[in-house]
Amino acid sequence: MEKVRFGIIGVGNMGSGHSKNLLAGKVENGVLAAVCDLKDSKLEAIKALEGAENVATFHDYKEMLNSGLVDVVIVAVPHYFHPPMVIDALNAGVNVISEKPAGVYTKQVKEMNAVAEKSDKLFGMMFNQRTNCLYRKMREMVQNGEVGEIKRVNWIITSWYRTQDYYDSGDWRATWKGEGGGVLFNQCPHQLDLLQWTVGMMPVKMRAFCHYGKWHDIEVEDDVTAYMEFPNGATGVFVTTTADAPGTNRFEITGTKGRLVCEGGKLIFDKLEVDEREHCMTAKGFAAPKCERGIEVETDGKNDQHVGIMNNFANAILGLEPQFVQGVEGINGVQLMDSMMLSTWLDKTVTLPIDDDLYLAELNKRIATGRTKESVGDVVLNTEGTYGSK
Secondary structure: OEEEEEEOOOOHHHHHHHHHHOOOOEEEOOEEEEEEEOHHHHHHHOOOOOOOOOOOEEOOHHHOOOOOOOOEEOOOOOHHHHHHHHHHHHHHEEEEEEEEOOOOOOOHHHHHHHHHHOOOOEEOOOOOOHHHHHHHHHHHHHHHOOOOOEEEEEEOOOOOOHHHHHHOOOEEEEEEEEEEEEEEEHHHHHHHHHHHHHOOOOOOOEEEEEEEEOOOOOOEEEEEEEEEOOOOEEEEEEEOOOOOOHHHHHHEEEEEEEEEHHHHHHHHEEEOOOOOOHHHOOOOOOOOOOOOEEEOOOOOOOOOHHHHHHHHHHHHHHHOOOOOHHHHHHHHHHHHHHHHHHHHHOOOOOOOOOHHHHHHHHHHHHHOOOOOOOOOOOOOOOOOOOHHHH
């Protein structure tokens, strides 16, 4: 094939953005071939875009999968539908990229991954933040030992401000039945993925405090503070909300050889002269190890975001380069968000991996008693500029 033919399932906030990128020619080896949505108004909005005259439209995503018009689909629908649609795509012999998160609960994600592992088609996750040069460099420095043994990981990400109007823009938003969660499931999947991807390990214990509808008229979480422990003894704290103004985005990794701080579009390294563990066991009195502070780390400057993921995926289909993000990795972020919720619901520390059936049972309790939004429209919001390192 000369160009990889993309189909988009769901052309709301994210799906419409992907469509525009493809129509603008930002994916070198990809073209927009088809879009699918339940609502005519959304399909008509895509068809009205420049260059979309020959884009096919569907109301039924299975018809799109079986049409022969697409080589890959991007699943950009509410969270619960990600795993079943990915499974249907793979079973139809179509490559697939899922928007984040991989799913709402670990049990459904594991079922999806089992199908993916048996398929000969490519499965990816839209973890566009992994393209950010700052996070790629942090991961590289951890992996090559420049930071030493990880001791502490702190991320405060409160720059996700959202108004009540945002939550009222769709009847599925911020509901147990429609979205499965709040800030952890909608805004923070990227940070939760990056946290474990950057340090190269998953926590083994989690104690979290999720606050539900604390700052907005919603039933899901909009304020979270979590403490975690890693297998090597390192500890971590993760803080997020959609109600802080001004917000903060500060990601710190402290190791035995120094500290990385990612904030304000810069990566700073405070480098110790000697490994802290060695210094501790050999130095006298109160002397702290000498430290060269404020080293701004040089990166390649690249941050291709969603376009980078789509370009890589198209090239991987064509055999031009290896796939950057494997879809089966999406389970890690779901484990983290589910563990934070389960810890709050049970009011205790939980171990990871969590009990899949227990989590689903607790989630179903909340779905059963959840609210139904009445007379709510479905508004497509412009997401441009709402992602990236803020």
